[in-house]
Amino acid sequence: MRVSFQEELDQLEASLQEEGSLVLRVLRGALNALEHRDVELADEVIAFDDDVDVLYLQIEAGIQSLLARQTPVATDLRLVLAMLHINLHLERMADYAVTIAKMTKLVADVEADPPLLQSLQEMGERAEEMIRVALDSFADRDLEQAESLVELDELIDRSNRRFVERVIELVAEPDVREWVLRMVLVSRTLERIGDHAVDIGEQVAYLLTAEFREFTDASHPEEHV
Amino acid sequence: MAPTMRPVDVTAPRESAPQTRETVFDIKDLKASYGSNVAVRSVDMEIYRNLVTAVIGPSGCGKSTFIRCLNRMNDEVPGFRQDGKILYHGIDLYGDGVDQIEVRRRIGMVFQRPNPFPKSIYDNVAWAPRILGLRKNLDERVEKALRGAALWDEVKDRLKKSALALSGGQQQRLCIARAIAIEPEVLLLDEPASALDPIATASIEELMHDLKTDYTLVIVTHNMQQAARVADRTAFFSLDVDESGRGAGTLVEYDDTGKLFTAPSDKRTEDYVTGRFG
Numbered sequence: 001m002r003v004s005f006q007e008e009l010d011q012l013e014a015s016l017q018e019e020g021s022l023v024l025r026v027l028r029g030a031l032n033a034l035e036h037r038d039v040e041l042a043d044e045v046i047a048f049d050d051d052v053d054v055l056y057l058q059i060e061a062g063i064q065s066l067l068a069r070q071t072p073v074a075t076d077l078r079l080v081l082a083m084l085h086i087n088l089h090l091e092r093m094a095d096y097a098v099t100i101a102k103m104t105k106l107v108a109d110v111e112a113d114p115p116l117l118q119s120l121q122e123m124g125e126r127a128e129e130m131i132r133v134a135l136d137s138f139a140d141r142d143l144e145q146a147e148s149l150v151e152l153d154e155l156i157d158r159s160n161r162r163f164v165e166r167v168i169e170l171v172a173e174p175d176v177r178e179w180v181l182r183m184v185l186v187s188r189t190l191e192r193i194g195d196h197a198v199d200i201g202e203q204v205a206y207l208l209t210a211e212f213r214e215f216t217d218a219s220h221p222e223e224h225v
Numbered sequence: 226m227a228p229t230m231r232p233v234d235v236t237a238p239r240e241s242a243p244q245t246r247e248t249v250f251d252i253k254d255l256k257a258s259y260g261s262n263v264a265v266r267s268v269d270m271e272i273y274r275n276l277v278t279a280v281i282g283p284s285g286c287g288k289s290t291f292i293r294c295l296n297r298m299n300d301e302v303p304g305f306r307q308d309g310k311i312l313y314h315g316i317d318l319y320g321d322g323v324d325q326i327e328v329r330r331r332i333g334m335v336f337q338r339p340n341p342f343p344k345s346i347y348d349n350v351a352w353a354p355r356i357l358g359l360r361k362n363l364d365e366r367v368e369k370a371l372r373g374a375a376l377w378d379e380v381k382d383r384l385k386k387s388a389l390a391l392s393g394g395q396q397q398r399l400c401i402a403r404a405i406a407i408e409p410e411v412l413l414l415d416e417p418a419s420a421l422d423p424i425a426t427a428s429i430e431e432l433m434h435d436l437k438t439d440y441t442l443v444i445v446t447h448n449m450q451q452a453a454r455v456a457d458r459t460a461f462f463s464l465d466v467d468e469s470g471r472g473a474g475t476l477v478e479y480d481d482t483g484k485l486f487t488a489p490s491d492k493r494t495e496d497y498v499t500g501r502f503g
Contacts, residue, residue: 002500210488
C-alpha cells in the first residue's frame with residue numbers, strides 16, 4: 001500500500017472541493033452585487049478570483065508532481081485525469097463570476113428591467129445548484145447524480161432562451177436598452193457555468209465507468225442520454 | 226484543431242502489429258507442479274503472433290514457471306509435472322514425438338542475468354548455428370543476428386574479443402543476438418532487464434519494440450511500468466490460496482495492455498497495478 005501516494009490523492013481531492021466552495025462564494029457574491037447594484041462587492045468578487053487562481057495553480061502543480069513521481073494507473077490514473085479537468089472547469093466558472101461582476105459595474109447607474117433581473121437571479125440559483133450537484137457527485141462517486149446534471153442544464157438553457165426572447169422585445173426601449181444588452185452576456189455566462197457543471201459530471205462518469213462520453217452533444221442534440 | 230486531424234488512440238496496437246491476430250500458443254487449463262507443490266494452475270490464454278505479451282505479478286505467482294513451460298525449460302527439473310495442454314500452432318508441445326531440441330530452436334529464451342559463454346563475441350552468436358549445422362554463410366548470419374539485437378555497430382570491430390568484456394546491457398543484447406541467430410519464431414524473455422541500468426534497460430525495451438516485427442515476444446517482468454511501455458497484451462498472475470491454505474499462482478486477468486492499466490476488470494489486478502495489494 002502506497003500510503004503517501006494515497007494521502008496526496010486525498011489532499012488533491014480535498015483542495016478541489018475547497019476550490020469548489022470558493023467558486024460558489026464568488027458566484028454568490030457576483031449575483032448579490034448584480035441584484036443590489038453593489039459596485040464595492042463587485043470589486044471584491046473580482047479580487048477574490050485571485051484566490052481561486054492560486055488554488056487552481058496549486059492543484060495543477062500537485063497533479064503534475066504526482067504524475068511525474070507516482071505514475072498512477074487504473075482508477076488512480078482516471079482520478080488524476082478527472083481532477084485535472086475538474087480543476088480547469090472550476091477555474092473557468094470563477095472567471096465567469098468575474099464577468100458578471102464587471103457587467104454589474106458597467107450598469108450600476110443604468111435603469112434595469114425588474115422581471116429580467118429576477119430571471120437572472122433564478123438562473124444564478126440554478127447554476128449554484130448545478131455546481132453543488134457536480135461537486136457532490138464527485139465526492140460521493142455517484143453516477144446517477146452526475147447524470148442528473150443534464151436535466152438541470154436543460155432548465156438553465158431554457159431560461160437563457162427565454163431571456164434572449166424578452167431582450168429582443170425590450171431592445172427598442174431606450175431606457176433599458178443598455179442594461180438588457182449587457183445582461184445578455186450575464187445570462188449567457190450563467191448558462192456556460194451550467195455547461196461546465198455538466199462537464200464535471202462527465203468526468204465523474206469517466207472516473208466511475210472508465211469510459212468517456214459526452215452527456216449531451218451540441219451537434220447531435222437528439223442523442224441526449 | 227485542424228479539421229483533417231483525427232483523434233489518436235494511443236492504446237491502439239501499433240502499426241507494426243497485425244490487425245488480425247494469429248494464435249501462436251493456445252494454453253488450456255495449464256497446471257505446473259514441483260513435487261506436491263503446485264506452482265501455477267488454471268491458466269487459459271492465447272498468445273498472439275508478432276505481439277509483445279507481458280506476464281506480471283508478485284513474487285511466487287508462478288510467472289517464471291509459466292514462461293518456462295512454453296519451451297519445455299522445466300523438463301529437466303526433478304519432480305516437475307505439467308498438466309493441461311500447450312498447443313503451439315495447434316501442436317501439443319508436450320505430445321509424443323515432439324523433439325525438445327526442435328522446440329527450443331523455434332522458441333528461444335533470454336534470462337534475467339546475461340549469460341554469455343566465455344568465448345568471443347562471434348563465437349557466442351555462431352555457437353547455436355554451428356551445433357545445428359547451419360554453417361553456410363555463417364558470417365552473414367552472425368552479422369544479421371547482431372544487427373537484429375542492435376549490437377552490431379558497437380562490436381563489429383572487436384568480434385574476436387571476449388564477450389565477457391562487454392557491459393551488462395551489451396551482454397544481454399548479445400544473448401538476444403545468440404537467441405535470434407537460429408531464427409526462432411518466439412523469444413521468451415525472463416526479466417531481461419532487471420539486472421541492467423536504466424539506459425541499458427531502455428535499449429532493451431526499444432529493441433523489443435523492433436523485434437516484434439519478426440518475432441513473437443513473451444516477457445516476464447516484475448516492473449509494471451516496463452510491461453506498460455513494451456507490451457501489447459499483459460497477463461496478470463497472482464497467488465491464489467485455497468481452503469487448505471496452500472498457495473498457487475493463477476492467471477487473474479489477460480487483456481490489451483492499455484485496458485489493463487487504465488480500466489482493469491478484476492479487483493485483484495486493480496489492487497496490484499495501483500500498489501494496493503497486501
